[in-house]
Amino acid sequence: MAGICAFPAWQEQGACRGSSAQEFFPPSANERRDEKRRRELRAKSICARCAVRDECLDYALQLRDVHGIWGGTSAIERRRMIGLSA
Numbered sequence: 655m656a657g658i659c660a661f662p663a664w665q666e667q668g669a670c671r672g673s674s675a676q677e678f679f680p681p682s683a684n685e686r687r688d689e690k691r692r693r694e695l696r697a698k699s700i701c702a703r704c705a706v707r708d709e710c711l712d713y714a715l716q717l718r719d720v721h722g723i724w725g726g727t728s729a730i731e732r733r734r735m736i737g738l739s740a
Contacts, residue, residue, distance in 0.1 A: 662713060669704035670697075679722040694728050701726035 665671070670678060677697040680690065701707050701723065711725020711732075718736055720729045733739065 662709070664706040664709040664713075667706045668710065669700050677723075694723060697723035698726050698728075 677693060677700065680693075685693070701710070704710070704726075707725050709725075711727060713719075714724030714727070714732055715736060718738075720733050720736075720738065722729065724732065727735070
């Protein structure tokens with residue numbers, strides 16, 4: 655995909671920069687539904703105040719990334735946006 659690099663410059667401006675990745679991606683072990691919901695809400699609250707939220711979401715949609723929180727959206731929300739089954 656043209657225009658997508660391994661580390662886009664806008665990522666340095668992300669509100670998530672320096673935050674724990676565990677807020678944005680599920681743990682390697684099983685996660686209860688209520689734990690997942692709380693984790694995703696914490697990550698989305700960071701995204702809500704992010705200056706590059708739109709760029710982040712565009713990046714995830716271009717990559718068709720369906721893991722973690724990107725641009726204030728969950729994996730399920732992005733799957734729906736790109737036309738994959740949730």
